[in-house]
Amino acid sequence: MSTPRSETPSLSRSEIPFAARNRHFKAGQEKYWYNGDPAVSAYFNALSALFPAGETFFCDSVRALRDRVDDPKLLAEVKEFLAQEAIHSREHHIYNKRITEQGYPMDKLERRSEQMQAMGRLLPKKLQLGLTIALEHYTAIISDCLLDVRGHFAAHVTPTDYEFWIWHCVEETEHKSVAYDLLRAVTSPLGFYFIRVFSLFATTLSFNAILMWHIWTLLKVDGLQWNARAWGRILHYQWVFPGAWRVCFPAWLAWLKPGFHPWQDDNREHVATWKAENGETENASAA
Ligand SMILES: [Fe+2]
Numbered sequence: 001m002s003t004p005r006s007e008t009p010s011l012s013r014s015e016i017p018f019a020a021r022n023r024h025f026k027a028g029q030e031k032y033w034y035n036g037d038p039a040v041s042a043y044f045n046a047l048s049a050l051f052p053a054g055e056t057f058f059c060d061s062v063r064a065l066r067d068r069v070d071d072p073k074l075l076a077e078v079k080e081f082l083a084q085e086a087i088h089s090r091e092h093h094i095y096n097k098r099i100t101e102q103g104y105p106m107d108k109l110e111r112r113s114e115q116m117q118a119m120g121r122l123l124p125k126k127l128q129l130g131l132t133i134a135l136e137h138y139t140a141i142i143s144d145c146l147l148d149v150r151g152h153f154a155a156h157v158t159p160t161d162y163e164f165w166i167w168h169c170v171e172e173t174e175h176k177s178v179a180y181d182l183l184r185a186v187t188s189p190l191g192f193y194f195i196r197v198f199s200l201f202a203t204t205l206s207f208n209a210i211l212m213w214h215i216w217t218l219l220k221v222d223g224l225q226w227n228a229r230a231w232g233r234i235l236h237y238q239w240v241f242p243g244a245w246r247v248c249f250p251a252w253l254a255w256l257k258p259g260f261h262p263w264q265d266d267n268r269e270h271v272a273t274w275k276a277e278n279g280e281t282e283n284a285s286a287a
């Protein structure tokens with residue numbers, strides 16, 4: 001369930017300082033790590049299969065246009081964004097290798113994700129960054145939903161998997177507007193709006209299609225690809241509880257408002273809470 005909080009219409013850029021944390025994780029050691037459930041574990045593993053290629057694409061699309069801005073605050077945020085996403089990509093690849101060792105074809109899924117990204121690389125650079133900002137919107141709103149229910153998540157997963165996934169959610173929240181602010185700075189207002197709308201619909205189709213395809217491939221290993229109860233648990237997790245796809249729909253729709261900015265949904269309390277729990281002071285640059 002979403003934590004109630006008011007929108008901050010005046011917020012038009014990131015107001016929280018952040019720095020990459022060069023963390024190393026041991027997640028992915030247990031096969032059915034989500035509550036002993038092969039189906040919901042497959043859902044999260046399918047997401048993880050998307051990250052190494054996806055986050056490399058995000059970084060490349062940001063790098064391609066960062067030289068067109070000279071705002072020092074934005075450039076500093078771009079630097080930390082690139083560092084965070086590179087570490088996420090590295091850690092998810094390591095995680096995926098552990099899942100591969102359990103008998104799941106995560107290497108094949110990573111290659112499939114790369115092939116999908118290769119199609120995106122054929123687009124003009126601003127449209128590539130458009131895909132990035134729409135996918136960053138997805139990761140931000142899904143992360144927000146998981147952070148809202150992290151007590152429930154903690155009760156159903158191993159501590160190492162909890163630490164890994166929640167760290168990623170927090171960093172996605174910290175940098176949720178960086179690519180958005182970069183594209184806005186290098187594009188006319190009308191062009192920016194067009195790219196945003198195109199990218200949201202394009203990524204909604206492609207992201208959901210490949211996610212479902214990845215899940216199907218993973219379930220096949222356990223002979224569950226046609227199992228209605230397994231799919232029912234996944235759809236329940238996505239649409240009912242925690243129901244990220246349902247809960248996030250207003251945030252998905254908000255993207256279409258001409259004056260939208262990711263920080264209008266001011267959820268920085270998630271970051272502050274996690275920092276306090278992990279012994280980071282508010283302004284500390286992480287190691
Ligand atoms: Fe990430």
Ligand SMILES: [Fe+2]
Pocket residue numbers: 085136139172175
């Ligand atoms: Fe991100």
